[in-house]
Amino acid sequence: MSELAELYQELILDHSKRPRNFGPLPEANRHANGHNPLCGDKITLHVLLEGDRIRDLRFEGAGCAISTAAASLLTEALKGKDRAAAEALFARFRELVTGKVESEDARRALGKLAVFGGVCEFPMRVKCATLAWHTLLAALDKREESITTE
Amino acid sequence: MKVRSPAATESAARKDAAPARFDVAAVRKDFPILAQRVYGKPLIYLDNAATSQKPQAVIDAIANYYSESNANVHRAVHALGARATEAYEEAREKVRRFLNAGDAREIIFVRSATEGINLVARSFGAQGLARGGEILITAMEHHSNIVPWQLLCEERGARLRVVPMNDDGELLLDEYEKLLTPRTRLVAASHLSNALGTLNPVARMIELAHARGVPVLLDGAQAAPHLPIDVRGLDCDFYVFSGHKLYGPTGIGVLYGKAALLEAMPPYQGGGDMIRVVTFEKTTFNDLPWKFEAGTPHISGAIGLGAAVDYLERIGRTAIEDYESGLFRYAEEALARVPDLVLFGSKTQRRGVLSFNLGRIHPHDVGTVLDRAGIAIRAGHHCAQPVMDRLGVTATARASIALFNTREEIDRLAEALVEARRVFG
Numbered sequence A: 001m002s003e004l005a006e007l008y009q010e011l012i013l014d015h016s017k018r019p020r021n022f023g024p025l026p027e028a029n030r031h032a033n034g035h036n037p038l039c040g041d042k043i044t045l046h047v048l049l050e051g052d053r054i055r056d057l058r059f060e061g062a063g064c065a066i067s068t069a070a071a072s073l074l075t076e077a078l079k080g081k082d083r084a085a086a087e088a089l090f091a092r093f094r095e096l097v098t099g100k101v102e103s104e105d106a107r108r109a110l111g112k113l114a115v116f117g118g119v120c121e122f123p124m125r126v127k128c129a130t131l132a133w134h135t136l137l138a139a140l141d142k143r144e145e146s147i148t149t150e
Numbered sequence B: 001m002k003v004r005s006p007a008a009t010e011s012a013a014r015k016d017a018a019p020a021r022f023d024v025a026a027v028r029k030d031f032p033i034l035a036q037r038v039y040g041k042p043l044i045y046l047d048n049a050a051t052s053q054k055p056q057a058v059i060d061a062i063a064n065y066y067s068e069s070n071a072n073v074h075r076a077v078h079a080l081g082a083r084a085t086e087a088y089e090e091a092r093e094k095v096r097r098f099l100n101a102g103d104a105r106e107i108i109f110v111r112s113a114t115e116g117i118n119l120v121a122r123s124f125g126a127q128g129l130a131r132g133g134e135i136l137i138t139a140m141e142h143h144s145n146i147v148p149w150q151l152l153c154e155e156r157g158a159r160l161r162v163v164p165m166n167d168d169g170e171l172l173l174d175e176y177e178k179l180l181t182p183r184t185r186l187v188a189a190s191h192l193s194n195a196l197g198t199l200n201p202v203a204r205m206i207e208l209a210h211a212r213g214v215p216v217l218l219d220g221a222q223a224a225p226h227l228p229i230d231v232r233g234l235d236c237d238f239y240v241f242s243g244h245k246l247y248g249p250t251g252i253g254v255l256y257g258k259a260a261l262l263e264a265m266p267p268y269q270g271g272g273d274m275i276r277v278v279t280f281e282k283t284t285f286n287d288l289p290w291k292f293e294a295g296t297p298h299i300s301g302a303i304g305l306g307a308a309v310d311y312l313e314r315i316g317r318t319a320i321e322d323y324e325s326g327l328f329r330y331a332e333e334a335l336a337r338v339p340d341l342v343l344f345g346s347k348t349q350r351r352g353v354l355s356f357n358l359g360r361i362h363p364h365d366v367g368t369v370l371d372r373a374g375i376a377i378r379a380g381h382h383c384a385q386p387v388m389d390r391l392g393v394t395a396t397a398r399a400s401i402a403l404f405n406t407r408e409e410i411d412r413l414a415e416a417l418v419e420a421r422r423v424f425g
């Protein structure tokens, strides 16, 4: 598979065109805005947090295929997870997109998110893949000012 | 220190000098970087509005300066010092001719277009701009021709006014005229827009401003590489551009200002070279242009820029303009044939820059697909976020041409765009 095909896998294209969990979440109690000034990508995450657990989450905004798909797959992966699990998954995800995954087990632990493995060949796109994750952490931390990838 | 005197007849001579036929294959050989492949594909560089590539003549001029003439300027009594000073001042004279300025004293070397604008904002803008005063810019400015004025206006309680544009990215001259009032202190406008490629009607704008006694600064960062520039013909009061977009090095730019205005302006920065006599009580400033060049200047940068200007003059600026306009029309037509492609900007006044979107595909993704085809373009807001807001997009893709681009490269671009559309379906 070419590096380009590796980057834009079917699953990523599918989520970028038909993002899941897209739209407002009126019962949310946490919100954060993420902005990638390099390409103008903007996303807003809405999280319904109960205790330490993410009961529900949705996102809005406009971005490139990578950032949109990353946000969409993030919402699927984190629904029902607690904060520690979310942070651990982000750490793994970051290793994946920067090409630092150590083992097949680590890759497998990422589940569907492993589809972002091609990003590591595109250093300029790492920020697109991680924007939603940074924004999620900001929401959990109640940092409601806009965060940026810069 | 001596600056050469005016030479009013040169501009006519320059225009008459019959340019040799433009030979793009030969021109390409002048740019060593173009010989490479990226991802196994021949490099197609179409990001010239961000920065252009450098001909060997510029690279050599910089290397030769460091290997043969390096010394500080305006200070040393020794041979190298004299050589460096002469080369530096010769570069100034080349730039004077390039802009058709009347006097080399009017050519200030700065870091970039950005620094040139900041210099004018700080030094000229600070004079007499008071509460209630206004600075007039346009809706299509680069951030570097917005923010310095914004800072100044905030500080002075003055007001920044903006000339609107239509959906095709053309300024509304009627509105411009209405915005020119007795409160207007200065007009600062791009000659050629970097986000849309619009060539603004600057001659008319200057005429209208001058009729009301308002001076005009032109941001020529994008115009200088594409068009013959004649600051006396235009009668603009200030003109700025960056060396690195004009086939020269980074870190060097030019501010042209009318001598009478520059004479009356206070220095921008203090330091060595810009002074004549310093005591702890008082400093007498140096003459133009050095009054505005505090500290050791970017000597090799100025020399490299001089070499770039020489290079363009050798090819012939009218020949370059002719070649580029043919290529550009070809590119406009090629892109217009790409399904779902929306081209922004003026249909008649567009030069050098093609700003577009491809269906609903994000420009960043378009840029990545093109990159893997060896094609370098820019995707983003092009440091002109207000333009993006006006167009109702978050970003655009931008292909910008230079004198070394070819029709074959444009064909490759169009093919790669069709391919991008296929990938994203």
Ligand SMILES: Cc1ncc(COP(=O)(O)O)c(C=O)c1O
Pocket (backbone or CB within 6 Å): B049, B050, B112, B113, B114, B115, B142, B144, B145, B190, B192, B193, B194, B219, B220, B221, B222, B242, B383
């Ligand atoms: C129209 C315009 N003005 C100003 C600038 C700023 O140039 P520099 O960053 O070299 O100062 C640019 C650069 O993109 C430009 O296109």
